Amino acid sequence: MTTSRKAAEPGVIERSVQLLKLMATSGRRGLALTELAKATGLAHSTVHRLLQQLIQERLVVQRETGKRYSLGPLAFELGLAAAPSFDLRDQCRNAMRQLAEEQGDTVYLTVRSGIESVCQAREEGPSPIRVNTLSIGSRRPLGLGAGGLAILSHLPAQEFEEVMALIIPGIAEEPGLTESDLRQAVAGTRRKGYAFIRNRVTLGVTAVGVPIFDSLDRPIAAISIAAIDERMHGDRQMLLASALQQQSRAISRIISGDRTHFGS
Secondary structure (H helix, E strand, C coil): CCCCHHHHHCCHHHHHHHHHHHCCCCCCEEHHHHHHHHCCCCCCHHHHHHHHHHHHCEEEECCCCCCCEECCHHHEEEHHHHHHHHHHHHHHHHHHHHHHHHHHEEEEEEEECCCEEEEEECCCCCCCCCCCCCCCCEEECCCHHHHHHHHHCCHHHHHHHHHHHHHHHHHHHCCCCCCCHHHHHHCCCCCCCCCECCCCCCCCCCEEEEECCCCCEEEEEEEEEEEEEEHCCCCHHHHHHHHHHHHHHHHHHHHHCCCCHHCC
């Protein structure tokens, strides 16, 4: 085996992280070994070996049935330890509550994690028909939801193309969504200044999202509002986008003035 081939093949750490990220999307129910093997493209024996190592380190637990695996206590403990450095919820909480109360619908905070967006917080408005399309901790490829699309659309050109090359295989598995569709959505987001998603992830739901920038003008997160289609007519889309942009700018100013929250 050549050195270049060794470098190209994922190692134990990369494969283990891949498994952990998959389990992070599955919630308390967890995933079966066969599901993990299919999603990663790894042999069942390899997945089983990695899972046993992760169980020993308390990063994974095997559910009572013995057939499903989910994140373990050490994953929770590590998350708590890292929260002061990477948690945006404190900076966004007031803005999200204000948006939810004033606009009436559900507000989401999503943060970038590599080529994915992760839901970090949610605030529900007083609307009698509430939309809860994202669970806290759930992951999506950048571009699939309104928050992820807002982040993806504002990446620097070279980084954008690198991310696109990585997410297209997963995006292509979504019914009715092609690379051309995604690029058109990105172009529309850049043109309008906000992301707009209708019936893409959840039928009957529309969402509007805008990015949050750090002190280096990098899109590190996004806030979005989701509601049933009937509440998202054209005029209201622009109203929500304007409200989101105002709060996003305020959050970005807080971030720029307190960079210790990012461990930099």
